[in-house]
Amino acid sequence: MNLTRVAAMTAFLFSTGAGAASLGGPLNLADEGSFFVNGENVNTQYPGASLATGPGAPGRITVNQMYVHYRIPAASKALPVIMVHGSNHSGVTYETTPDGREGWATYFVRRGHPVYVVDHAGRGRSGFNPTRINEVRDKPGTNPSTLPTMFFGTHERAWVNFRFGPEYGKPFPNLQFPLEALDQYLQQLIVNSETALERGAAHTVDALAVLLDKIGPAVVMVHSQSGVYGVDVVRKRPQAVRALVSVEGGCENLGADDAKSAFAKVPFVSVWGDNSVGAKGTVNGDARRNRCLEAVDAIKAAGGRAAQIMLPSIGIAGNSHMMMMDKNNLQVADVVLKWIADNAAR
Amino acid sequence: MNLTRVAAMTAFLFSTGAGAASLGGPLNLADEGSFFVNGENVNTQYPGASLATGPGAPGRITVNQMYVHYRIPAASKALPVIMVHGSNHSGVTYETTPDGREGWATYFVRRGHPVYVVDHAGRGRSGFNPTRINEVRDKPGTNPSTLPTMFFGTHERAWVNFRFGPEYGKPFPNLQFPLEALDQYLQQLIVNSETALERGAAHTVDALAVLLDKIGPAVVMVHSQSGVYGVDVVRKRPQAVRALVSVEGGCENLGADDAKSAFAKVPFVSVWGDNSVGAKGTVNGDARRNRCLEAVDAIKAAGGRAAQIMLPSIGIAGNSHMMMMDKNNLQVADVVLKWIADNAAR
Incomplete structure (x- = not known):
């Protein structure tokens, strides 16, 4: 893959201005x-200090909140879906794809689902608490090790972890991710600033x-990092979660006890792409996928409803970890929509 | 104003779940x-370090980008409008009001305008560069004064600067801001993290x-803090800005030279509420408003088209600095829409 050529293609794609709609059809919303x-x-x-009006006095601030963007179809005929992104991403994950096609948020709406897209508490439009940063800056003698780590995966790391290819700059031969719009994609990556909240991801x-x-x-x-958040939410609200859809999400915290209790009546599906098999150097490979298969088997053994969908087993190949943006993203969406229609409790 | 009562009212409002639509009518979008x-x-x-997979190696990251959310009406019949928020806010400024009514973004769309809502570069979904924070944390001996200040106005400061009342907890008698939803509003305030970019607001x-x-x-x-950004954008792209609408935006950088050159063919309007007159302790009072009136007069003296709309002069009273969320927000929107229709170059 010639990265200079990728950049040139991206420049071409995004110099064409407001051209064809990204959506596959009109979006008619009740709200x-x-x-x-x-x-x-x-x-x-x-x-901290305003650059315009000077240092701020101590006082009250609001933190730990979560931004929720909702789209309610005019012809609502299916369960609401809450879409949660992964590490170094925001809710933009589910919006227009990097190459300007329809994303899952509006596609699920056009299939009749009310859709709620969130930004994790502490990230994106949900904001974060800057107190510790300002304290280290402005209070002499404060230990810098009290600063939150502000993780921002590099392009090199993103390429391998999000499974565009086996090493940076080298794509998988059958890759479905739209690399011609890589520059657009990289702009949606943001800092995991939820570390600046008192209890981090627990607030999400x-x-x-x-x-x-x-x-x-x-x-x-849920997706990737938020896989384990989804498990925690099922534990907290087993009556309210009609199904948990885990798009290559982690299952590390879904144990045998959960399979027998919280997941007894909450259908669970874990969706994975072919290139996760045998992938090296990525967190989104065999170990994570196999751990999810164990969780699926435990739920089934306990009498619950669960499945691991390996996309290659139904003839879908080449998906990256960001399958909601891949060139065949709506084909994958159709698989998920069918699973929800067939399995989610009404 | 009894703040305990405000909290109780808010709890009631937002315990009613997905009730009536916030929109005044269906939203039919082409894109x-x-x-x-x-x-x-x-x-x-x-x-920085991932809490799941450990410290990151040095590499490439993408910074300085700006998130743009677009809504294109099915019946598009008017100029596109780019909506830019102010300090401690994000594009959420123009979405649903804190008390669950229609905001300006969708209202302008339903009046035929394609609308582009942004998050400033360095803020919200646009992300920021965490390098300096991680460096102070992880590189022994780094001077903490190299940290960016991360300004986050407190509730007390917001109340006075955004002109809910003359002092914290005390509203103006005729206030139009929906204080019963104050808890919702305060959740949309976020950190001015653009200070973590190399050239700060210049990237926006x-x-x-x-x-x-x-x-x-x-x-x-533009609104408030971004008033001066709007002036800079007119300087950079005088042919492309069909009009600059400044909602209580700063005009400090709009000088006589600009009035004769960049603004010669760019209509300009500066919109202000009544309680800005004589307001104490707020940046959004007489000084800022009068500076904008000087700019308006300079443009008119140079033969350009400009106006300062004092809302009380057309019978509209009680607006806060956040007039796009006030109870009469659509009445104010109608004033702006009419000014655009009458003045913006096609």
Whole structure:
């Protein structure tokens, strides 16, 4: 893969301005908008300084909230779906693909599902708590090791972990990810700033439970890093999660006890692409996938409903870890939509 | 104002789940989605550590990009409008109001305008560069004063600066801001993390110019902090900005030279609420408003088209600085829509 050529192709694609619609058809919405859940008020001694109006005095701030963007179809005829992104991403994961095609958020809406796309608490439009950073900066003698680590995976790491290919710059031969729009994709990667919240990712789990309380029973879709958050949400709200869809999500915390209790009536599916088999140097390979298969088997053994869908077993090849953006993303979406229609409790 | 009562009312409002639509009517879209502009690739020596997979090696990251969320009406019959938020906010400013009514983004779409809502470069879904934070944390001996200040205005400061009332907890008697949903509003406030980019807010100005190059001529709407960004964008792309709408935006950088050159053919409007007159302790009071009136007068004196709309002069009272969320937000929107229809160059 010639990366200079990729850049040139990207420049061409995105110089064409507002051309053809990204959507496969009109989007007719009864409602669309946003709200927040789970915010908590805390005191801060170090709110930083406005570049325009000077240093801020100590006071109250709101933290731990989660941004929720909802789209409600005019012809709503299916369960709501909550879409949760993974590490170094935001809800943009489920919007327009990097090469300008329809993403899963609007596609699921056009198939009749109300869709709720979130940004993890502490990330993106959900904001984060800057107090520790300002304190280290502004309070003499504060130990810099008290700063939160602010993880931002590099391009090199993203390429291998998100399974574009076996090593940076080298794609898998059958790769479905639209590498010609790589520059667009890399712009949606952001910092895991939830480390700047007191309990980190736990606030996202709390917020998802509160979201279910607000909107009522729904399918929860998780991806990658948020796989384990989905498991935690099922534990917290087994009555409200009508199904858990895990798109190459981690299952490390789904144990035999969960299989017998929280997942007894919550259908679970774990979806994986072919290039996860034997992949080296990626967190999204055999170990994670096999751990999910164990979880699926444990749920089935306990009498619950669960499946691991290996896309190659149904004739779909070449998917990256970012299958909601791959060139065949709507084909994969159709697999997930069918599984939801066949399995999710109404 | 009894703040305990406010909290109780908020709890009631948001316990009702997915009830009535926030929109005043169906939203029929030819297209909807998102993309990024202005990303640049840089090297980082300090990408931080993943809590799941450990410390990251140095490599390439993408920074300075700007997130753009677009909604294209099925019946598009008017100029595109780019909506830019202010300090401690994101594009959520223009979405559903805190009390669950329609915001300006969808309202302008339903009036025929394609609408592009952005998050400033360095903020919200646009992400930021965490390198300096990780460097201070992980490289022994790094001076903490090299950390970016991460300004996050407190509730107390927001109340006065965004002009809910003369002092914290005390509203203006005629206030139009929906204080019963204050808890929702405070959750949309986020950190000004663009200070973690090399040239701070300048990247947002660059990105807005690139956005105009991509989508073609448009009306640019700015608010508060981004008022001066709008002026800079007109300087950079005087042919592409069909009008600059400044919603209580700063005009500090709009000088006599600009009035004669960049603004010669770019109509300009500066919109203000009544409680800005004589307001104490707020950046959004007499000084800022009067500076904008000077700019308006300079453009008119040079033969250009400009106006300052004082809402009370047309019978609209009680608006806060966040007039796109006020209870009469659609009445104010109608004033802006009419000004655009009457003045923006086609």
